[in-house]
Each structure stands twice: as structure tokens, then as C-alpha cells.
Amino acid sequence: MNIFEKNKLMKNISLLFMVLILFSCNSSKEDPILSSKNEPLSSQFYGKLISQDSIKNLTLEKQSLMNTGIKSSKISGKIIETCSKKGCWMTLDSGEDTLFIKFRDYAFFVPTDSVEGKKAIVQGDLFLDTVTVAMLKHYAEDAGKSKIEIAQITEPSYDLGFTADGVIIVE
Numbered sequence: 001m002n003i004f005e006k007n008k009l010m011k012n013i014s015l016l017f018m019v020l021i022l023f024s025c026n027s028s029k030e031d032p033i034l035s036s037k038n039e040p041l042s043s044q045f046y047g048k049l050i051s052q053d054s055i056k057n058l059t060l061e062k063q064s065l066m067n068t069g070i071k072s073s074k075i076s077g078k079i080i081e082t083c084s085k086k087g088c089w090m091t092l093d094s095g096e097d098t099l100f101i102k103f104r105d106y107a108f109f110v111p112t113d114s115v116e117g118k119k120a121i122v123q124g125d126l127f128l129d130t131v132t133v134a135m136l137k138h139y140a141e142d143a144g145k146s147k148i149e150i151a152q153i154t155e156p157s158y159d160l161g162f163t164a165d166g167v168i169i170v171e
Contacts (some may be wrong), residue, residue: 047108048166050074050123058094061126062160074123075099075162079115079169083142087112092120092162100131100139101162110167119170122162129161 043052055076065071077094087109092099101122103109131139133156140150 042171044169044171046110046167046169047103047164048123050121050166050168052121052168055121058096058099062097065126065128065160070125070127072124073126073162074121075126076119076121079118079120081116081143082110082112083139084112084144085142089139089142090115090120092122097160099126099160099162100129101164101167103167104163104165108167110169115169121168121170122164123166124162124164127161127163129157129159131157131159131161 054074056073058075061071061073061075075092075094077092077099080091080093080098082090088106089100089102090110092101099122101124104124133153136153136157137150140153
């Protein structure tokens with residue numbers, strides 16, 4: 001075998017190894033966080049990736065909340081509405097109560113339309129909240145309420161609040 005044949009053989013072997021390396025880097029293994037058997041393929045994630053397991057009962061969480069004032073929790077329910085301007089908040093009907101949900105540090109937003117009535121799962125902190133008249137008016141403005149409806153807001157709200165780190169919207 002002469003030098004040219006040896007070089008050609010070495011090039012072919014090198015090419016074969018490069019192809020093998022390329023295919024091994026493009027493995028079809030799925031990320032276990034994103035492809036859990038519990039996750040429908042049509043779920044959309046916002047913020048921190050969360051799972052659909054360990055969802056808590058809001059009534060039990062509220063009882064525990066009265067002792068601590070704040071509680072890390074995961075709740076699910078039906079989306080009632082989202083902020084129509086940026087998607088920086090949403091209201092969620094848990095079947096037992098309605099929660100006003102903000103997103104921690106405005107780090108993420110949810111869609112501003114086409115999600116009402118869809119199931120959502122939120123994970124974050126449940127807490128007792130006092131919402132000022134000014135903030136209630138701001139939220140009403142964001143929701144597209146009329147000037148008359150906004151003017152009728154004259155008392156602060158004392159209710160449950162929720163700051164979410166992650167949201168799943170099931171399509």
C-alpha cells in the first residue's frame with residue numbers, strides 16, 4: 001500500500017468517526033422533565049418548569065396557611081382571565097375559590113388571549129393578601145373594565161394571593 005492509499009484510508013476512517021460522533025450527539029433521548037408520562041404533549045410551560053403531580057387541595061392549603069401566613073403550594077384550576085396588556089397576571093377558578101395570580105418578579109408572562117377556560121397548574125407561594133384600591137383599579141384597567149366599573153372600586157381587598165414561579169397551561 002502506497003502513501004496515497006494510506007492517506008485515503010485514514011481520511012475515510014476519520015470521516016467515519018466524525019459521522020459516528022455526529023449521530024451520537026444527536027441522540028433521540030428525551031428530557032425526562034419535559035417528557036414525563038404525566039405531561040400531555042399539548043401543555044405549554046411558562047416560567048420555571050414544573051410537573052403535573054402533587055397538586056394540592058386549596059381548602060386544605062388555606063387551613064395550613066392560617067398558621068403560617070405563607071405556604072409553598074401547587075394548585076390547579078380553570079383560567080378565568082389574564083392581563084390583556086402583557087399577560088402579567090391571571091385569575092384562576094380552583095373549583096373552591098378564585099385566586100389572583102401574579103408571576104414572581106415579572107420574570108415571565110402568560111398569553112393575553114385564547115387561554116380563558118383552559119386548565120392551568122401553578123406552583124409558587126399562597127399567601128394572605130391585602131390589595132390596595134389603587135392596585136385593584138390598576139388590575140381592573142388591565143382587564144379592560146369600563147371607567148364606571150373602575151370608579152366603583154372604593155375598598156381594598158382582603159383575600160388569598162398567589163405568586164407563581166411556574167405555570168402549565170393545558171391546551
